[in-house]
Amino acid sequence: MSYFRRSGFRAAIASLGMMLLAFLLAIPVAHAAEVMRITFIRHGESTANAANIADSSVPGPVLTEKGQQQARDIVKVLGDNNYDAIYASTMVRTQLTAAPMAEYLGLPIQVVPGLQEIEAGIYEGTPESDAVKGYLQAPLKWLQGDLDARIPGRSTAGNSMHAWAVRFRRCTTTGTGMWPRSRTAARSCSGCS
Template sequence: MPNRTLGGKVVAALAAIIVLGACSSAPHVRTITVTFVRHAQSESNAAGLINTDVPGSGLTEEGWTQARQLARQLAREKYDGVYASTMLRTQQTAAPLAKELGKQVEVLPGLREVDAGWYENTPTSMAELTYLLAPKDWLNGDRKDAIPGSINGDEFNNEFTAAVQKIYDSGNTKPIAFSSGVSIMYWTLMNVKNPKNNLATTHPLPNTGKVVITGSPTVGWTLVDWDGIRDFGY
């Protein structure tokens, strides 16, 4: 009987060692916090026109004022990487903050605005009935729907996700990325674990509006802040 008891203890001890070894060998997944910022007021914003061509319109005087104010507000946040799309207005918005932080702006094409296709240079007042019809379908699971003359949801998601992957692979833990309203809103809602899809229509991002997510490409992303909104319950 004592031998059986001793044998049982040995087996239990070995099992515990195996379990602990497996736990200790599990790879640690690095998580980061990404802040997306919509560009400041552009000339096309002021004119009330949809403009998604690259490089697109630049900032208005009001837009430059907004960009400088944003830089002063965020200078103490200690962002360790600054990114922008290929669009002129995002790079101009990023420039004052990058200067404050002593960083270079890294340009990533995948952060560009969703191509408006046939609706380029049409009134933004009609966007809900034209440009945004397909993106709304993307949120409902129909990612094969395409904006006429432009891309579908899978193509958009793949391009923007590739840019986010590059940001993650840079090693930054608190990067800030300057992009455009539709791209930020729809990619975020298509990819976070806790989406609240009606935010795209009830609280569209204003110029210099921010969205914050945390996580990684492996474990997924969690929405933390949508331009000041932090409660995403229904």
């Protein structure tokens, strides 16, 4: 009789051990289903970049030959990451940068308004080397916690980092239909804003 009790006890312990193991193995899988990975890729060199001109206008300039090659080269680096979607801003240079990856993966480019670089404001059309000092004043303040700092000459609606963060959260929140929880390749100019 004691043999059956011991084997029943062993079976119960083994069953509990197996259930615990199954539970522990399921945790990373359940967690992985909740993780969204977004890869931001800066656009290739535009004609404005090549001319050293600040240009954040929409739709903006096209890519140079070098920028087109950069767009093709990124496919070699990231093309096998099994992305589920590709997003771009309304800026033509981001869409042109995304095109080789979209073709490689057989995915459409989904254009998302508001996913674009920070507007240059009064520095629009000026040499980048001259604009950088003034243009960077607001982003430096953002790093210091002043998320409402603005670049001079930008439109009054949504022109602070705080307003951008609200738009970005809206884009990445599940349920909006824009970015489902997935491995996503997003194209954007200079990060996004």
